[in-house]
Amino acid sequence: MSKLRTLILSAVALLGLSTGANAATAFLPTDDFVGISFWLISMGMLAATAFFFMEQANVGIQWRKSVNVAGLVTGIAFIHYMYMRAVWVETNDTPTVYRYIDWLITVPLQLIQFYLILAAVRKVPIGVFWRLLIGSLVMLVGGYLGEAGFIPPFLGFVIWMAGWLYVLYEIFSGEAGRAAAKSGNRALGTTFGALRMIVTIGWAIYPLGYIFGYLTGGVDTNTVNIIYNLADFINKIAFGVIIWSCAVANSRSR
Numbered sequence: 001m002s003k004l005r006t007l008i009l010s011a012v013a014l015l016g017l018s019t020g021a022n023a024a025t026a027f028l029p030t031d032d033f034v035g036i037s038f039w040l041i042s043m044g045m046l047a048a049t050a051f052f053f054m055e056q057a058n059v060g061i062q063w064r065k066s067v068n069v070a071g072l073v074t075g076i077a078f079i080h081y082m083y084m085r086a087v088w089v090e091t092n093d094t095p096t097v098y099r100y101i102d103w104l105i106t107v108p109l110q111l112i113q114f115y116l117i118l119a120a121v122r123k124v125p126i127g128v129f130w131r132l133l134i135g136s137l138v139m140l141v142g143g144y145l146g147e148a149g150f151i152p153p154f155l156g157f158v159i160w161m162a163g164w165l166y167v168l169y170e171i172f173s174g175e176a177g178r179a180a181a182k183s184g185n186r187a188l189g190t191t192f193g194a195l196r197m198i199v200t201i202g203w204a205i206y207p208l209g210y211i212f213g214y215l216t217g218g219v220d221t222n223t224v225n226i227i228y229n230l231a232d233f234i235n236k237i238a239f240g241v242i243i244w245s246c247a248v249a250n251s252r253s254r
């Protein structure tokens with residue numbers, strides 16, 4: 001049985017090696033720094049995913065959902081990074097469609113985290129969950145329709161901004177923000193504040209990449225991709241780590 005497995009694994013490995021027909025384009029050149037950033041971030045996503053899922057065992061039961069969702073976000077991003085990396089290394093093109101599919105799934109999951117971490121320490125109305133979900137979907141659909149040319153790009157940008165501002169309102173001064181302020185939980189207050197800063201400042205990196213990449217004369221694919229990759233590191237991995245540390249702090253004090 002184990003011999004058979006070794007045989008199958010070797011066959012798969014050989015097949016994998018032999019499909020890299022054109023070494024010049026199929027492998028990462030030493031001076032392709034954008035490609036290197038794709039590799040680094042994809043491995044970071046893998047490590048973060050394994051870490052969050054393993055840490056399930058070390059947090060209180062009411063925090064497992066949040067730490068789980070953090071792992072789902074980096075896991076989904078990891079799979080997309082494998083594809084984005086291949087598109088970049090083989091064609092030097094921006095893998096827009098993979099990014100948007102990734103955002104379509106991970107952005108709503110991340111906003112739902114605000115609901116989940118509140119729900120871990122107190123009662124929260126379910127309306128908070130729905131408003132965060134709907135706000136994030138409005139944002140993403142607007143952005144995609146604009147970038148894909150179904151509606152004028154400027155209109156897409158405006159819809160994005162509207163959805164984003166709505167979400168910011170909810171987490172700063174809306175029901176979610178007020179619930180966090182009233183929670184009386186120190187670790188939650190700090191965490192909620194840090195996550196809010198990520199959604200405000202960390203997320204602003206994407207439109208900056210968009211402006212530097214697309215709106216400053218010609219399309220600079222290097223800049224767009226390196227900025228988006230860096231942003232994903234902060235907004236997905238660091239975001240998850242902050243949630244995890246809050247979960248650990250709260251589990252210990254119980």
Ligand SMILES: *C/C=C(C)/C=C/C=C(C)/C=C/C1=C(C)CCCC1(C)C
Pocket residue numbers: 103106107143156157160161164203204206207210232235236
């Ligand atoms: C994990 C991925 C995340 C958190 C992605 C966030 C993406 C954005 C905040 C994108 C924003 C954009 C605008 C505000 C204007 C139009 C261009 C976009 C789509 C880059």
